[in-house]
Ligand SMILES: [Ca+2]
């Protein structure tokens with residue numbers, strides 16, 4: 566009897582230990598992240614405040630929150646770029662998805678090498694959605710464009726030309742900075 570009790574206890578302990586390991590292990594293998602960016606571009610309504618990325622089922626969805634996503638403008642245009650790094654061995658992003666922040670403006674996905682756009686705009690699956698009532702811009706890039714990399718990371722840049730003589734830009738976490746690497750999940 567004593568042995569049986571001991572075994573049961575051991576099993577429970579082992580189960581708890583495994584559960585604990587799974588929880589501890591989660592961040593290293595997480596396919597999503599969310600991080601704040603400071604209010605450091607207050608001259609623009611589009612000051613980046615949070616970036617959330619999810620890389621799952623070989624699709625990438627990135628939500629970027631700004632202070633106030635006003636999609637009608639009586640000044641110059643504003644734009645946002647999502648950079649996607651899918652290859653550690655090559656400097657800079659492999660893809661850029663850029664969009665205007667005013668209603669009716671277009672978006673474009675291009676390949677990049679050493680931080681320069683190369684080739685024609687891509688026609689594989691991708692989309693940008695402006696969600697003004699949530700002050701959010703949603704970027705989506707599908708498998709056909711990404712090519713199923715085991716991991717990727719993203720960077721975000723906003724440029725506001727409302728007052729053309731005083732352009733305002735804001736990079737998530739700093740110039741040419743990145744989120745952490747996200748596993749394919
Ligand atoms: Ca900011």
Ligand SMILES: [Ca+2]
Nearest residue numbers: 652655656657
């Ligand atoms: Ca790269």
